[in-house]
Amino acid sequence: MSDDVRRWTAELAADPDSRAFLPLGEALRRRGLLEAAWKVARSGVARHPALAGAYDLLARILVDRGDEPGAADAWRTAVRLDPSHAGAHKGLGFLAFRAGDDPLAASHLEQALAVQPDDPGAARALARVRARRAGVDDGAAPVALPAPEASDGEVLVVDREGLVLGGEVRQPGGERAGEAIAAQLAGAAREAARAARLTGLGDWQLLTAEGAGGPWQAMPAGEEALVFAAYPDGCPGGRATLATERAARFARRWVEAMR
């Protein structure tokens, strides 16, 4: 348990009405301890039913649990309580974007930026929404693996906020999985960065997961983007790594060229 978590837990134990549940719940969420985070957030909402931030925390946990409708409800409550709550507008903007409701996404992201104009994630998301509305971005810009020997893999480029920048990956049944992967990959990348840093390994370079269905890899592509590459069963790990490294170099140039 980190010092911060200990401190906030002690603060909350000493004063159950304290707002320490907000940073405590967020810290637990970021550690992936969703059940513990959920209990802290629920307790906080019960004690502070008029606090927009409590619902914002609840919504973020619900997104991590895969309950986007529940998260939307919580963020709408937060906005009702505090119409200028940037976090809630940003969350609703992301959910609307994922649902393909660009006008609603743009409206919420504009409201988030009106409160926090320096939020780079909201600014990028709004630019992406506007591009899609203008018809210059179909959500699946082609990003081909540059290595012929890796043509059996699929590549996705996502930003650090969990939005697709280009490419597509499909589930075994053929369904597009890019948006769902991007949403989860942002959290996995944060966890990878934290694990590498806190174990003294420095900056993370490559995350490889192997299981039934084939390996997949994630790699930073510059400061703002990540590459996700999925390979079929039987693809040798070394070959996958070479292909992902090439894809990341390619994606980095591609992202820079888009700016």
Next chain:
Amino acid sequence: MAVITALVDHLSRVPGVRGAVVAARRDGIVVAEALHEGLDGDALAALATSLIERCGRVARAAGREPPAMVQLRATGGTLVAGPVGGELVACAVAAPDANLGLVRLAIAESQGALA
């Protein structure tokens, strides 16, 4: 428990491995550890279980099974982790020159032994 103790012992003896832990998958509590230098076993256990969980979510989003092995390469070495026995996670932190094949083999063998 003997298999778990043997696993952390085995992992920690691989040249270049700085430490190994086995933790409960549910809460990241350390079950067994063998740490050579400056590594915090509690932190390593929590980070490894969380990383496995996060990777599981990515895999589900991609329509794939949860990973049997996760490898995190960083500038100063590599973290290798994998679920063992359904309720545990094994993890080793290795220097850049470590033999990762032996680390992976040890985890895979324990997965087989505890299946």
